[in-house]
Amino acid sequence: MNTRLYNARILTMADGFEPIWGEIWIQDDKIIYVGEEKPSDLHWDVERNVCGNLILPGFKNAHTHSAMTFLRSYADDLPLQDWLNKQVFPMEAKLTEEDIYHLSKLAYLEYLTSGITANFDMYLTPDSIVQSSIDTGFRTVLTGAVNDFSQSAALVGEWYQKYNGYHPLISFELGFHAEYTTSRNILDDLAALAHLYQAPVYTHNSETAGEVASCMEKHGMTPTQYLDSLHLFDFGGGGYHCVHFTPEDIAIFKKRSMSVITNPASNLKLASGIAPIQDILQAGVNLAIGTDGPASNNCLDMFREMFLTTALAKVHENDASAVDANAVLYAATVGGAKAMRLTDCETLTAGSQADLIVIDLNQPNMQPVNNISKNLVYSGSKQNVQLTMIAGKILYENGTFDVGTDVQEIYHTCSEITQKLKTK
Amino acid sequence: MNTRLYNARILTMADGFEPIWGEIWIQDDKIIYVGEEKPSDLHWDVERNVCGNLILPGFKNAHTHSAMTFLRSYADDLPLQDWLNKQVFPMEAKLTEEDIYHLSKLAYLEYLTSGITANFDMYLTPDSIVQSSIDTGFRTVLTGAVNDFSQSAALVGEWYQKYNGYHPLISFELGFHAEYTTSRNILDDLAALAHLYQAPVYTHNSETAGEVASCMEKHGMTPTQYLDSLHLFDFGGGGYHCVHFTPEDIAIFKKRSMSVITNPASNLKLASGIAPIQDILQAGVNLAIGTDGPASNNCLDMFREMFLTTALAKVHENDASAVDANAVLYAATVGGAKAMRLTDCETLTAGSQADLIVIDLNQPNMQPVNNISKNLVYSGSKQNVQLTMIAGKILYENGTFDVGTDVQEIYHTCSEITQKLKTK
Numbered sequence: 001m002n003t004r005l006y007n008a009r010i011l012t013m014a015d016g017f018e019p020i021w022g023e024i025w026i027q028d029d030k031i032i033y034v035g036e037e038k039p040s041d042l043h044w045d046v047e048r049n050v051c052g053n054l055i056l057p058g059f060k061n062a063h064t065h066s067a068m069t070f071l072r073s074y075a076d077d078l079p080l081q082d083w084l085n086k087q088v089f090p091m092e093a094k095l096t097e098e099d100i101y102h103l104s105k106l107a108y109l110e111y112l113t114s115g116i117t118a119n120f121d122m123y124l125t126p127d128s129i130v131q132s133s134i135d136t137g138f139r140t141v142l143t144g145a146v147n148d149f150s151q152s153a154a155l156v157g158e159w160y161q162k163y164n165g166y167h168p169l170i171s172f173e174l175g176f177h178a179e180y181t182t183s184r185n186i187l188d189d190l191a192a193l194a195h196l197y198q199a200p201v202y203t204h205n206s207e208t209a210g211e212v213a214s215c216m217e218k219h220g221m222t223p224t225q226y227l228d229s230l231h232l233f234d235f236g237g238g239g240y241h242c243v244h245f246t247p248e249d250i251a252i253f254k255k256r257s258m259s260v261i262t263n264p265a266s267n268l269k270l271a272s273g274i275a276p277i278q279d280i281l282q283a284g285v286n287l288a289i290g291t292d293g294p295a296s297n298n299c300l301d302m303f304r305e306m307f308l309t310t311a312l313a314k315v316h317e318n319d320a321s322a323v324d325a326n327a328v329l330y331a332a333t334v335g336g337a338k339a340m341r342l343t344d345c346e347t348l349t350a351g352s353q354a355d356l357i358v359i360d361l362n363q364p365n366m367q368p369v370n371n372i373s374k375n376l377v378y379s380g381s382k383q384n385v386q387l388t389m390i391a392g393k394i395l396y397e398n399g400t401f402d403v404g405t406d407v408q409e410i411y412h413t414c415s416e417i418t419q420k421l422k423t424k
Numbered sequence: 425m426n427t428r429l430y431n432a433r434i435l436t437m438a439d440g441f442e443p444i445w446g447e448i449w450i451q452d453d454k455i456i457y458v459g460e461e462k463p464s465d466l467h468w469d470v471e472r473n474v475c476g477n478l479i480l481p482g483f484k485n486a487h488t489h490s491a492m493t494f495l496r497s498y499a500d501d502l503p504l505q506d507w508l509n510k511q512v513f514p515m516e517a518k519l520t521e522e523d524i525y526h527l528s529k530l531a532y533l534e535y536l537t538s539g540i541t542a543n544f545d546m547y548l549t550p551d552s553i554v555q556s557s558i559d560t561g562f563r564t565v566l567t568g569a570v571n572d573f574s575q576s577a578a579l580v581g582e583w584y585q586k587y588n589g590y591h592p593l594i595s596f597e598l599g600f601h602a603e604y605t606t607s608r609n610i611l612d613d614l615a616a617l618a619h620l621y622q623a624p625v626y627t628h629n630s631e632t633a634g635e636v637a638s639c640m641e642k643h644g645m646t647p648t649q650y651l652d653s654l655h656l657f658d659f660g661g662g663g664y665h666c667v668h669f670t671p672e673d674i675a676i677f678k679k680r681s682m683s684v685i686t687n688p689a690s691n692l693k694l695a696s697g698i699a700p701i702q703d704i705l706q707a708g709v710n711l712a713i714g715t716d717g718p719a720s721n722n723c724l725d726m727f728r729e730m731f732l733t734t735a736l737a738k739v740h741e742n743d744a745s746a747v748d749a750n751a752v753l754y755a756a757t758v759g760g761a762k763a764m765r766l767t768d769c770e771t772l773t774a775g776s777q778a779d780l781i782v783i784d785l786n787q788p789n790m791q792p793v794n795n796i797s798k799n800l801v802y803s804g805s806k807q808n809v810q811l812t813m814i815a816g817k818i819l820y821e822n823g824t825f826d827v828g829t830d831v832q833e834i835y836h837t838c839s840e841i842t843q844k845l846k847t848k
Contacts, residue, residue, distance in 0.1 A: 073798035268735035311692035374497035
């Protein structure tokens with residue numbers, strides 16, 4: 001199948017932040033040409049005149065718990081411990097694999113509306129998540145969520161072997177829930193897996209001040225120092241949140257070529273704090289951005305996260321010039337792909353996967369067009385997402401989805417599941 | 425002209441936060457019925473089946489500088505003084521009245537996409553702003569912007585007389601730019617006007633730590649204390665920003681029945697700080713929300729501001745239960761109308777102005793519908809705004825505008841003005 005998108009501003013993210021004018025050719029799931037408009041002998045199955053609008057790589061949602069859509073607007077405005085113990089955990093205990101299949105789909109729809117073309121998902125049942133993602137046509141990198149209460153290091157190892165190479169839209173990374181929920185023996189088993197597969201390891205890290213204080217008390221080290229001392233990061237990896245992060249933590253992340261995945265909306269809403277993004281970037285650590293799950297955010301919207309990444313850095317540093325729009329746009333696209341090891345989804349270049357979005361510049365919040373990346377990061381909104389393509393397939397265009405299932409059916413099923421969980 | 429919106433969830437904002445099911449009847453610019461569906465003898469010129477979606481009062485943007493759209497994405501990522509002195513002031517010096525007419529229209533379009541039905545605008549040339557607003561069909565409350573460099577107390581008094589009663593969509597409030605830009609003699613003249621008209625007075629107040637420190641040094645009082653001592657607030661009024669606000673300032677606002685108008689996105693982006701919203705609300709002071717102008721925000725989006733109002737309060741108080749969604753939704757609608765003295769635009773009740781919006785709940789970010797106000801405040805997005813009506817007229821519906829001018833022409837004119845300002 002051959003697709004051509006022409007008459008476009010194209011921000012390839014491979015070469016600065018000035019869009020070029022031209023066209024993109026796509027064959028099946030891959031980009032085969034990006035550049036000035038030129039003649040072609042190919043037959044086009046799909047052609048779109050982009051009308052001067054902007055094409056760029058899709059956003060990478062580098063930390064989420066997709067299936068938690070059932071908790072949206074159900075567990076808000078509560079102190080953190082009440083939120084977890086009275087709302088989240090009792091509801092989660094009732095979830096079935098099939099529930100997670102449907103609830104994940106609802107999240108994928110929302111990602112598509114926000115120009116997100118891949119998610120780095122940590123949740124309970126990889127099998128049903130993989131199926132949901134494939135059935136939708138969405139790209140998912142899963143990570144292990146093992147802790148003392150669910151999954152196991154052995155299962156994480158099995159999934160790592162099973163799901164890498166299983167399907168072009170799916171990959172799996174080693175991971176565990178967090179230092180404070182995971183015993184030493186599990187961590188040791190995971191470190192052994194990291195060495196066996198020479199693979200990176202991902203986890204929640206330093207999300208709250210309490211988490212760091214408790215680790216210091218138990219081990220005399222921050223979570224990053226402690227986990228690194230157990231050789232979990234010998235082949236890299238990443239940390240979700242990294243709010244209460246020290247210069248020593250940043251240095252370890254740099255030394256191990258690890259990624260910080262920031263989740264600013266969730267960190268505000270749960271009163272966790274503001275991450276030191278400027279220090280992280282100045283140290284040369286790769287930055288990625290995630291929405292976190294819908295229970296704690298509640299919107300799965302990369303535009304919100306991009307604005308917050310820069311705006312919170314500015315107020316945190318007391319400097320309106322801190323963390324500029326280009327750095328944020330890079331983190332939301334290339335930085336995310338690097339964190340998720342989606343090496344063929346970083347930029348719009350020949351040979352890369354065709355994971356891209358079209359941004360409608362012909363709307364009031366994008367006018368005038370003084371600067372594309374500033375427009376996207378400071379003024380951009382879901383409303384500007386005209387088209388979202390994953391692996392060469394248009395899954396969302398002008399408000400309409402093409403995801404294998406009728407979206408009304410997805411809404412209905414997820415509402416029924418939510419009612420069931422609330423009342424059972 | 426008679427309009428009927430039926431098969432709707434309706435959040436009137438007059439009686440709690442649970443929507444009722446029913447319909448709304450509108451005659452010309454006024455609501456004549458809100459309640460359960462019932463037969464009518466009226467002939468309907470316009471009828472809409474809202475399909476179970478949500479109708480609520482339009483948002484009130486209670487502080488902005490609309491015409492600054494030309495500065496969007498032109499003056500970002502800079503220290504505050506460079507931003508003002510090297511970018512904003514030199515460009516503003518070149519603006520004509522006609523430029524401001526067109527640039528304001530671009531902002532009105534964006535307000536409509538975000539469900540905003542009125543704006544409280546402080547800018548240079550009231551005459552052309554009034555004309556732009558009337559020509560668009562948009563509702564504008566203007567406030568004086570007098571300071572040592574532009575306008576005069578006499579002009580503010582003239583405009584107050586001229587524009588109150590001038591047109592149903594327009595009103596004018598006494599105001600000045602800020603304590604730090606306005607000399608004592610002007611402040612005294614304004615206080616005299618406040619007493620003459622028994623009218624409230626509005627100004628930028630305690631936006632930055634530096635502004636407060638400098639006022640303390642000059643007068644031994646905070647800006648609120650100093651301005652109150654000059655009898656400017658004897659008939660109430662309001663403060664834009666109120667970031668570096670003391671308990672004494674809050675007590676004065678309470679005593680004078682004044683409104684705090686918070687601008688959280690702008691306060692982050694310019695590294696000004698986080699306002700003590702929880703203290704302000706707990707003191708019983710009326711809270712309203714504004715986007716500030718497009719130079720400092722840059723998006724004119726009430727959904728962004730609503731999320732930030734609660735999320736920043738949570739991190740500021742270190743308490744995830746601070747400032748709940750209902751309080752924020754109230755501030756964005758009723759609180760704004762109160763601050764702007766739009767007493768007939770507060771709620772959806774018979775006799776009120778028909779300033780309302782329809783929110784599409786049939787989108788992934790609004791599913792499941794566990795709680796309407798939490799959905800709106802935590803997950804809502806411009807993309808959910810299906811219809812925006814002002815004074816009974818539908819100005820925006822399903823992405824299409826009906827504002828008297830072709831929107832492409834507005835974009836084109838504003839781009840040309842921006843180019844001229846950049847190069848002249």
